[in-house]
Amino acid sequence: MSNKREMAIKRRRRFIILVCLVFLLIVGIIVSIVSCASKKVSKKKTEKKSTTTSSEETVSVSSNEDIISSSSEIISSNESVVASKVESVVASKVKSKVEVTGNQLDKNYQNILLVNEKNPLPESYDNEVSPYLVKIDADLRNNNNNTMIHSGVYPYLSAMVRAAQREGVNLKVLSPYRSYAYQKRLFENQVRSVGGDEAKAATVVARPGTSEHNTGLCVDFNIAEDEFESTPMFTWLSKHGEEYGFILRYPKGKQDITGIVYESWHWRFVGIKVAEKMNDEGICLEEYVNKYAK
Numbered sequence: 001m002s003n004k005r006e007m008a009i010k011r012r013r014r015f016i017i018l019v020c021l022v023f024l025l026i027v028g029i030i031v032s033i034v035s036c037a038s039k040k041v042s043k044k045k046t047e048k049k050s051t052t053t054s055s056e057e058t059v060s061v062s063s064n065e066d067i068i069s070s071s072s073e074i075i076s077s078n079e080s081v082v083a084s085k086v087e088s089v090v091a092s093k094v095k096s097k098v099e100v101t102g103n104q105l106d107k108n109y110q111n112i113l114l115v116n117e118k119n120p121l122p123e124s125y126d127n128e129v130s131p132y133l134v135k136i137d138a139d140l141r142n143n144n145n146n147t148m149i150h151s152g153v154y155p156y157l158s159a160m161v162r163a164a165q166r167e168g169v170n171l172k173v174l175s176p177y178r179s180y181a182y183q184k185r186l187f188e189n190q191v192r193s194v195g196g197d198e199a200k201a202a203t204v205v206a207r208p209g210t211s212e213h214n215t216g217l218c219v220d221f222n223i224a225e226d227e228f229e230s231t232p233m234f235t236w237l238s239k240h241g242e243e244y245g246f247i248l249r250y251p252k253g254k255q256d257i258t259g260i261v262y263e264s265w266h267w268r269f270v271g272i273k274v275a276e277k278m279n280d281e282g283i284c285l286e287e288y289v290n291k292y293a294k
């Protein structure tokens, strides 16, 4: 009787062990199937991703004819090196493009935005420019009233002023951006003070929208007086201004074209390439725009 019972217990044990082994085997098979499937999915994803990247590159390439010809030559060779080679061609083109244009403002020619009596800004320009205005650091300016400048200009302005200061030249921003509304108030006050004669008032204070300061692209430095011409700041700017994209906006001998008398303190950002070209040719912004932007 006891032998039979022992036999029954042994059989039960064997059965349980067998069930456990079968269970483990099934679990093992399931795990291996799942891991294999997930590997396949991730491989497919990677393949898809690399295809997308190279097609994106091709799109950006297609915008430039020079690159198309060079990239098609590359594509005809080994496919596996296409992506990296196209990428390097694009990178070199982008780099040269950045060097040529110089800054974000160039994209819509805002760097050569011409503002004068004949080309006034609309009153709505305040709303257009205000999202782009940034505050000039306190160590770069000598006033606390007008402190804003166009964000596209600021990296160049700050680099220029800091470079001058490092060389012991105490260059400081006196007057950067002024709003249309501010200019309007100034002009209306002037008109009142001369008995309502707008033309007479305009000889002293620019009409609203006709001051370049309404653009946020120019700066008066240190002192807005003729004596600025004989300061080390002016000498430094004359030598290095164009390296940072700034030009003397109202030079001597150009008054009949600019409509503004010589102002040694008023410097306008136009971008490095344009500044160099204007200085090389000895032309003012009106002449540059007339010659190259029409």
Ligand SMILES: [Zn+2]
Pocket: 213, 219, 220, 265, 266, 267
């Ligand atoms: Zn000015």
